[in-house]
Amino acid sequence: MTGIGRRTMLAGLAAAGLPRPALAQGARGRVVVVGGGFGGATAARVLHRAGLAVTLVEPAETYWACPFSNEVIAGLRPMAAQAFGYEALRASGVTVARTSAEAVDGAERRVRLADGSTLDYDRLILSPGIALRFDALPGYDAAAAEAMPHAWKAGAQTELLARQLAAMPEGGTVVLSVPGNPYRCPPGPYERASLIAYYLKTRKPRAKLIVLDAKDTFSKQKLFQQAWTTLYPDVLDYVPLAAGGQVTAVDPGAMTVATDFSTVKADVACIIPPQRAAPIAAAAGVADRSGWCPIDPVTFESRLVPRIHVIGDAAIAGAMPKSAFAANAQGKVCADAVIDLLAERAPVAPKLVNTCYSLVAPGYGISVAGVYHPDKGVLADVEGAGGTSPLDAPDAVRRQEAAYAEDWYRTITRAVFG
Amino acid sequence: MRAGLLLLLLASPAVAAPPPGASSCSGCHGAPGGAVPSLSGHSAEDIAASLAAFRTGARPATVMNRIAKGFSEEESRAIAVWLAGGGP
Numbered sequence: 001m002t003g004i005g006r007r008t009m010l011a012g013l014a015a016a017g018l019p020r021p022a023l024a025q026g027a028r029g030r031v032v033v034v035g036g037g038f039g040g041a042t043a044a045r046v047l048h049r050a051g052l053a054v055t056l057v058e059p060a061e062t063y064w065a066c067p068f069s070n071e072v073i074a075g076l077r078p079m080a081a082q083a084f085g086y087e088a089l090r091a092s093g094v095t096v097a098r099t100s101a102e103a104v105d106g107a108e109r110r111v112r113l114a115d116g117s118t119l120d121y122d123r124l125i126l127s128p129g130i131a132l133r134f135d136a137l138p139g140y141d142a143a144a145a146e147a148m149p150h151a152w153k154a155g156a157q158t159e160l161l162a163r164q165l166a167a168m169p170e171g172g173t174v175v176l177s178v179p180g181n182p183y184r185c186p187p188g189p190y191e192r193a194s195l196i197a198y199y200l201k202t203r204k205p206r207a208k209l210i211v212l213d214a215k216d217t218f219s220k221q222k223l224f225q226q227a228w229t230t231l232y233p234d235v236l237d238y239v240p241l242a243a244g245g246q247v248t249a250v251d252p253g254a255m256t257v258a259t260d261f262s263t264v265k266a267d268v269a270c271i272i273p274p275q276r277a278a279p280i281a282a283a284a285g286v287a288d289r290s291g292w293c294p295i296d297p298v299t300f301e302s303r304l305v306p307r308i309h310v311i312g313d314a315a316i317a318g319a320m321p322k323s324a325f326a327a328n329a330q331g332k333v334c335a336d337a338v339i340d341l342l343a344e345r346a347p348v349a350p351k352l353v354n355t356c357y358s359l360v361a362p363g364y365g366i367s368v369a370g371v372y373h374p375d376k377g378v379l380a381d382v383e384g385a386g387g388t389s390p391l392d393a394p395d396a397v398r399r400q401e402a403a404y405a406e407d408w409y410r411t412i413t414r415a416v417f418g
Numbered sequence: 419m420r421a422g423l424l425l426l427l428l429a430s431p432a433v434a435a436p437p438p439g440a441s442s443c444s445g446c447h448g449a450p451g452g453a454v455p456s457l458s459g460h461s462a463e464d465i466a467a468s469l470a471a472f473r474t475g476a477r478p479a480t481v482m483n484r485i486a487k488g489f490s491e492e493e494s495r496a497i498a499v500w501l502a503g504g505g506p
Contacts, residue, residue, distance in 0.1 A: 352439070367481050369485050404481070411445075415448060
């Protein structure tokens with residue numbers, strides 16, 4: 001078959017409205033994907049659709065989605081709305097290995113699994129998500145998280161924080177500690193602050209929320225602060241770094257949260273600690289000293305170990321935030337690049353979009369969007385594009401963005417897990 | 419040989435290389451019936467015209483105006499053609 005013949009055939013198929021052929025033609029090889037979240041499950045699906053042999057390694061049978069989990073904490077949404085399984089992915093033909101990856105030998109191109117078996121690969125995609133650092137904040141370890149939940153990985157922690165808020169006495173104090181950059185979901189702590197404030201205002205109006213932040217600027221800041229002034233002036237007290245907001249230690253026994261300037265007694269304390277890429281990244285040698293994974297912005301291939309690609313929250317994706325939307329977009333771009341590389345074609349420089357919605361109250365949504373492209377070796381903002389919702393938007397726009405947020409969740413979870 | 423190849427092609431799952439940016443669209447745009455408009459059933463001309471109107475601000479939007487500014491006319495047209503052809 002000549003190139004011309006193939007093109008003629010493609011044109012004919014397109015004209016007839018027929019499905020187009022698998023691009024994987026010419027792409028041969030075994031791909032292993034580690035991590036069944038928004039990045040990994042997406043990449044596995046794209047690779048499988050292209051006709052490649054792909055194994056998705058994921059130990060959990062249920063994936064608890066983080067987006068919208070702040071609504072669960074505020075009693076606005078059932079936890080069941082965050083649960084997704086891998087049945088549909090299996091049914092579509094993707095091999096899902098229900099175990100975890102323990103080690104990677106980048107030279108031998110082999111993944112060792114927790115059950116003792118191994119998987120050989122031609123290309124490996126790591127989408128392992130984050131690990132919470134229980135060595136970064138004095139007093140805050142895994143045991144402390146049972147008293148002072150982080151709820152930064154959805155699941156039991158989300159429900160724990162929701163229960164604590166519901167059980168809190170009238171007039172209680174909630175403390176929310178926010179880490180410095182980088183961390184999963186940059187606007188997430190501020191959406192959480194907003195929805196906890198909404199919960200307190202409507203259910204426990206004498207209670208207070210103190211937000212202690214390790215930085216002075218944050219995502220969608222003007223929009224959040226405008227909403228806080230309007231909606232929660234008597235509930236939410238925001239303390240930035242410059243005003244002594246950085247938490248320096250916690251005591252889960254005494255339920256106190258300390259900064260350099262004061263110690264606050266909390267009835268409920270949500271401590272979001274500093275983070276790093278999940279442990280398999282370091283085990284594979286793809287995490288650098290920052291704890292995160294430097295990557296090539298065209299292929300998402302690790303800068304440190306060839307033939308291993310890193311996507312999602314674990315990757316250092318330049319201007320792209322650590323979000324579910326970004327992980328999903330990266331999963332698609334990375335999978336397409338892997339298909340090209342296995343077919344010995346050079347991948348085209350991609351563009352990626354991110355859109356992140358936050359709810360500051362039910363029916364009040366705000367967003368930040370960005371378009372990204374490889375520039376000088378990193379994923380950079382496309383200048384002139386992106387940005388946040390306008391500050392002066394009417395209520396109808398806020399309602400519309402809240403509806404879009406809800407619909408985004410429905411669409412992306414269906415695309416990834418449905 | 420042609421007929422044989424045609425069968426082979428039809429038996430394969432439908433995948434075509436998305437042009438830069440195109441694979442991100444399905445992050446929000448899915449099946450019809452939701453708050454976010456579905457892109458299925460739209461012609462390449464319609465999608466390209468919408469992207470152009472979002473880019474210039476001629477068509478009001480919440481977020482598409484911010485996203486469309488990240489793509490040239492040529493890039494937008496390539497995305498529109500790919501989406502109209504069925505996308506992913």
